[in-house]
Each structure stands twice: as C-alpha cells, then as structure tokens.
Amino acid sequence: MNPAPKPVRTPAQTLRHLFLTLFLRGRSARGLQKSGVPQSVVKKLAFTLLFYGLFGLFALFFVRQSVFAMSLYLHGMTLVFLGMFIASSAGEVLFNQQEADILLHRPVEPKALLWAKIAVLVQVSLWLAGAFNLVGFIAGRYALGGSWVYPPAHVLSTGMEALFCTGSVVLGYQLCLRWFGREKLDGLMTTFQVIMAIMVVAGGQIIPQILRRFGPEGHFTGDAWWMVLVPPAWFAGFDDALAGDRSLRSWELAALGVTVTATILWVAFGKLANSYVSGLQTLGEAGPARPAARAAERVRQRWLGRVIDAPPLSWWLRDSVARASFKLTLAYLLRDRDMKLRVYPGLAPMLVMPFIMIMQGYGHHSQHGQNGPDISGFGIAFAGAYLGLIPMLALGMTQFSQHWQAADLFRAAPLAGPASLYHGARRAVLLLLVLPLVAVFALCVWLLGGDMASHSLLLLPGLIVVPLYALIPSLGGRAIPLSQPTESAKSAGRGLRMFGVMFASMALAGMASFTWAKGWFWPFLGVETVVTGALYVLLRMSLNSARWPSME
C-alpha cells in the first residue's frame, strides 16, 4: 500500500513557515552549510532567551516594592527589549526590496504576506517577552499587595504589550508609506528605525533612573499626571487593577492601555492593510527619482564638495587616498541603510549615558561642597571619557558592510597598505559624529551654568584620548573601511576590547575628578597629554607601516 501523500501547505502556512525560517536564520546564516545552520539558530535563540531570562532576574529587586512598581519595571524593560527587537527587524521583514522579485509574481495575496509577517513578529515578540518576564510572573505574586492573580494578569498584560509594540511599529511604517510614498520610503524607514532604536535604548537607560528617583521605599504609584503618557504604566495599571491594590487610578490606566492597543491594532492591521499592498508593489517599481529629489541631492553633493575642498578640511585631507576614503565613509554614514541601522542605534547608549551622568551630578551637586570630591565632577569627567569611546565604536562598525567584496578594489590599487584608507575613515567619523557631539555636550554643560560650567574643564581628559581611541580599531590588520561582511560584525574579541576601554575610561574619569578635587588637575592633564601623545605616535607608526592583511 502506498503511503498517503503529504498534505499541501496552504499559502498562508507556507508564508508563515518561510518568514519564521528566514527570521530565525537571519543574515548571519548566509554562506553556511545547512548542517551548521539549525544548530547555530537553535543555539542563538536559546542563548537569546536565556539572556532575557537572566536579565529578568532583576525583577527580584522589586519584590519589596508595590505591584505597580514591579510591573512598571517589567513592562518598561519589556517595551525596551521588544521595541529594540521589532524596530530592528520589522523594516527588513515588512519591506524587503528583493522580496518583490521573488514573491510578487506568485499567486499570493499581498494581504496574506502582511499577515504572515505580522504573525512571525508577534510570535517572536511573545517568546522574548515571555523569557524576560518568566521570573516576574512569579515574583509579582510576592510584591507588596500581590496575589495569586498576578501571574495570569501579567501574562495577559505582557501579551497585550507585545501586540501594542508590534502594532505601533507596523503602524509607523504604514503611515510613512501612506504619507510620503515610494521615493522617500526607504530613507524614511531607515530614519524611523534609527529613531525607534535610539528611543528604546534611551528608555532602557532612563527607566531605572526614574524608578530610583521617584519611587523610594516601595511607594511608587501611578498617581502622577504624566503616567498616562507612559505606555508601560498602562500595562502596569492592568496588573495593579487585577492583582494589586485595584485602585481607580489603576483601572483608568488599564482601560487606557486596552483602548490604545485595540485602536492601534485596528488601524495598523485593518484600516491600513491596503497601504501595505500598494507599498509592496511600489517597492518593485524602479522608477526614476523626482527632479526635486535629484536637485536636492545635487545641491547636497555640491555643498559637501565645497566644504571638503576648502580649508581647513582641504589641509586635513591633503592625501588623495585619505580624501577618497573620507568621502566614501561619509557617503555610507549618510546614505547606506545597513550602515545607518548599525551605527546610530549602536551609538545611542553612548549618547544617553553622558547625559545621565551629567544630570545625576547636577542633581546631587548641592549636597557636596564646591571644593570637596563631589559627584558632579566625576559625572562630567565620565561623560567626557564616554564621548571618547564614540569614534572607537563608530570606526569599529564602519569596517563592516554588505558590500564588503567591493573593498577588494583597495587591494588592487597601488597602495602599500591600508593606512591612508583608515585615516580617511577616521577623519570622517571624527568630523561627522564626534565634533558635533562634543559641541552639544559642551553647550549643555555651559547652559546648566554655575558650578557645572566651571567643571566643564573636566571634559578635557576624555577629549584628549579621542585621537588615541580612534586608532584602536585599526589594530590587528582591521584597518580597511567597509571590508568585512556584516555577518562577522559581532565577536567576543570586539566586546572584550570595548569592555577594556570602558574600564580605562572609568579609571580616567576617576583620576580626573580626584585630581580636580585635590587641586592637581593641570599637572594630571599634562601627564595625560604626554602619555597619550606617545601612545598615539606609536600606534600611528604601527598603522602606517602595516601591510595588507592576508585574505585567507
């Protein structure tokens, strides 16, 4: 007897299976043998869930706090994690340009495509949210005022939050598409993703600060008026209404959460689904850019060309190779979607931390004497040292590109080594990222005024090491911009190096604030300048004499 034929999957099932497989394998799976893939995917997923689960252990610190405080922490961090995940994945999942050539001529309803993608995003969001909240589900039971109703209530509110998060991001993309059309879609999606990622990273840094500042001794409640503006408070209100103190305020917040989530889902997945259909079609259209857009690009290029050709940049970029590399790096940092999505969200925590350090110092400063070892001094010094890490981090990321194979061009050119290329990339990062940030921080410190402004000199120890840090990514023969595949962007070695430099920055900030308090700041600055200068010369000599690294 012949075995029964295998049932045919419906297109909807096929698409869900396809997008889940693509999502789980991700870009890093490219080029691997399949034998390595399932293991790597399962391992990656298991490690991710384990990491989220371990991070969820922090919920135990809130056991002595109210149900609302614990839930606010859990929902706040869940929103940060899910927001980061969805913001970084949704654009690629929803609007993959190559997908048009593969799927749009097949007998598939574009609406079925949208639903399959959303199903995958929600499914993975729920996995991540579940892993992070695993401890919280139980710990909430033991929070002040908690009851056995907490675990099921928190399961519901977490599921609702996952839907809220996915719906909001999908809605954002739909609106971009509806309001701005095809020509601007790609750029807008990138900007939207970058802003989302920066917001959630900043949120992740700020939420614990808010809890610490406003909620001492377990009395943190949702009574403040601004709580209605904070989505995690709505879901925390839901938990509190069902399993906490059941106050009217909690019910109000819960009702707000349910209403907003339902509205977003209705608009994103119901009302605007047709925009997605036309959006996918327009992504397949390879029409010319509008004359206005072309003119704007021409003006931008002309303006940039003039700036580069005029002093002082023309002096700084005398070497033609460094100049070409400078332009190339600048173009990628400003135009390339993949590069922008890695660099700017990657830098976001670096930008938020110094602000937090400065603000903390500002808040505590009055408690200490002006001449004592006050915390504001350390805050500013640490902010400066943190700023120094930005070129290092950014240059580390500009080595990677989806177009890495094009970097073979550099090896084919008559260059003895990659030094000039690296110098160009380094200068582009310093000009585009570091200089504006230093200006913004200096302005902030100055605007805060008073003692804060007088402490602004403490930014100097961090700024002095910027040129040195900017040379570190070139060590080990990795000085060629855009020459590494993006799949290899994450490595333990890089993380370790980053950790080491962060530790050095903290030590530097500590020494700076200590010497400031003791009145030895200027001698310290002198010694630091000499040591940094010597190390800079050594590193630069090593880079300039470096030959092309082996391609094997």
Place this chain on the structure above:
Amino acid sequence: MISVQSLTKQFGTQTAVDALSFEIPAGQIVGFLGPNGAGKSTTLKMLTGMIEPTSGTATVAGCDLRTQLLEVKRRVGFVPDSGAVFESLTGLEYLEMVAALYAIPQDAALARIRQFIAFFDLSFATLTDKLLGAYSKGMRRKVVITAALLHNPPVVFFDEPLDGLDANAAVGFKTLIQTLAKEGKTIVYSSHILDVVERVCDRVIIIDKGKLLLDGRPDVLVAEHQAGTLEHLFTTITGGAELEQRAADFAKTFRP
C-alpha cells in the same frame, strides 16, 4: 496567449512604457529587446502582475491583468534579471516553498525538482546542504529558472536568463526553451545578447523610451533594413550606429 493594448506606465512625470500594443500567440518565442532604460523590465513586471499599469489593458494566458491578477500569476513563470532568492534557505527549501505557493503536493514537487536537478547537472546534496547565499551565480540562476518552471506555466518570461550560466548550461537552456515553445508554451525572452536572440527567437519586439520600434521575424527585419545582423539592426534603430567609430576614437586616447 498574450494580448497587450496601449499598456502604459508612468513614474511621476516620466513615462517608462508608452501605449505599448502587441499580440503573442501560443508556442512562440519572442525576443523582447531594447537599450538600457527602454522599459523592458517595467513591461515584464506589469505583465507578471508585479506592478500596476497606469493605463491600458492586457490579457495573459486568457486572464485579464486587471481583474484576474491571481489567475494570471498562476499561469506565468518569471525569471527576473536580479536573480533574487532567499539566501538563508537551502536550494531545496526554496523550491519546496515555491511549489507550495502553487499548491503542488510535496511529493510531486520533489519528483519534479529531481528532474530539474538532473537536467541542470546539480547535485542533490548541494541543494539540501548548502544555503543559497553560498551558491555560485550560475547555480543560483539554475535554481531561479527551476522555480519559474516548476508549476509548468503556459507563459514564461525570462529576463536575462543566461546571466551567470556556463556555456554547457546555456546550450541546454536554449534547447529547452525551443522545445517548450514547440509544446505550445509562450516564451518572452529579454536579453542584451543579440546573437542568441537571433538564433533562438521566432520573433523580436524592439522598444525604446517605452515605445514600440519594430516587431517581426528577426531574419525578415534584418533583410528589410539591410542590416546584416540583428545586432547591427538594433544599434542602427536605437541610435547606437556611431558606436563603433566612437569606440575607435576613444581607444586612441589610450595611446601613450
């Protein structure tokens, strides 16, 4: 089998395809030619339902492009010039996914895939063990061609199908499409390799700036215009006649 009337596509103020009309009966191989930016790919994408025409009508395999879009898609196969595939899938996973979208039972799909593997000289192990991202360009192209023909469509559109194929595979492919046409399939073949088009196609349609320039049998058109070859005819009518002289003049600038 394909009927196109006044098909037009505008992108903003620019007209990519301008009131194009032609008929292609079953069993014909038609070379669809034009210089870069002529509107070839836009036309193919409209006829495969990937993008919506601004105006005009078309029927493909007896189905109206505007009102029976899914039916059109069930009846056409398309090899895009991009050769795009989902690179994180193995070749087999990709082809099984495509088969499922056309509701081909898994066993039947597997049997069909094995036939294509044998035809293209691929190894089954490669198809199951390696992700598409690690395939050579030629291997990837073979998978894309297989994906276009897997559901046995009556109409097939090829956009630069030989790109990346080695000489043997290209010869095999040309014989395949000629035989498919004899079996009654309609083939639209877009390419810049004009000597292949001249040998393989029963008819050529040449467009430029979205408009139809010439339509007829390649040998007849060449004779009518006293061009000698299709390549010469093409360059003459698309404004590339002085190219040889310009190339010779430009080459002189390389003299030391």
